[in-house]
Amino acid sequence: MAAASSFAAVFFSSAFAACFAEVCTIPLDTAKVRLQLQKKAALATGGGGGATGGMLGTIMCIAREEGVAALWNGIIPGLHRQCVYGGLRIALYEPVKAFFIGDGYTAAGGVSLFAKILAALMTGVIAIVVANPTDLVKVRLQADGKATTVKRHYSGALNAYATIIRQEGIRALWTGLGPNIARNAIINATELASYDQLKQMFLKLPGFTDNVFTHLLAGLGAGFFAVCIGSPLDVxxxxxxxxxxxxxxxxxxxxxxxxxxxxxxxxGFIANFCRIGSWNVIMFLTLEQVRRSIM
Known part of the structure; x- marks a missing residue:
């Protein structure tokens, strides 16, 4: 990743990069959520939000039946999530990795892949425990479409938080925490460790430098590995x-x-890969540029 910097600076740059990537890719995430919520029973009766056409068909169906703005349903809690989760998981990565290195998790020639994975697993767990309520509200808003069977009609993110607490209790904000911890710890480990490892590997190859092209390739590889490993938990x-x-x-x-x-x-694998792959490319490219600007 990057050289050691202040926690606040890394947190800010990570949160900013994650929020920018979220704004750019949330239509793909909305389509992915609709596809993942789709069930055979709904398909048999012609339901499921028109998701039978795959990612593109789902996006077009949502835009046609609910309006283009519906593709950005959940953007506010999505930004809440990225400020908290996106900032913490990356800002904590280097300190936690240094902790494991100090405990002997080293390899000849640099930090071992094992230490990178352990660090990213731990930061993923810590970050998502804090950010789970924002993730819940984001999914609820994305799932609450005209063609879906469960309609909650939240008027917005703050209304969703208040309604969930009032109707289901404050503990409901941590609904799905188990699979969310598993998913985010694994995906975070895959994304951060693979980006770190791929970038390090590319920089050792002739012709590669620490530039946008290297960041793009490493980010795309990180997204691909994350989707392959994390899709079942994400569903x-x-x-x-x-x-x-x-x-x-x-x-x-x-x-x-x-x-x-x-x-x-x-x-929703294709939608998920388009979403996670593009998200990682945008996030890591933005992160690297912001870091260079403020550090």
């Missing part, structure tokens, strides 16, 4: 947050497997 998280009928993570996993089959865990 379970979206279903639990979008549908309160599931009793637990295992219940959601079992019912999804029984009712929709194994492919359901990779439902």
């Amino acid at each position: 379970v998280k979206s279903r639990m947050m979008g549908d309160a009928t599931y009793k637990s993570t295992l219940d959601c996993f079992a019912k999804t497997l029984k009712n929709d089959g194994l492919p359901a865990f990779y439902k």
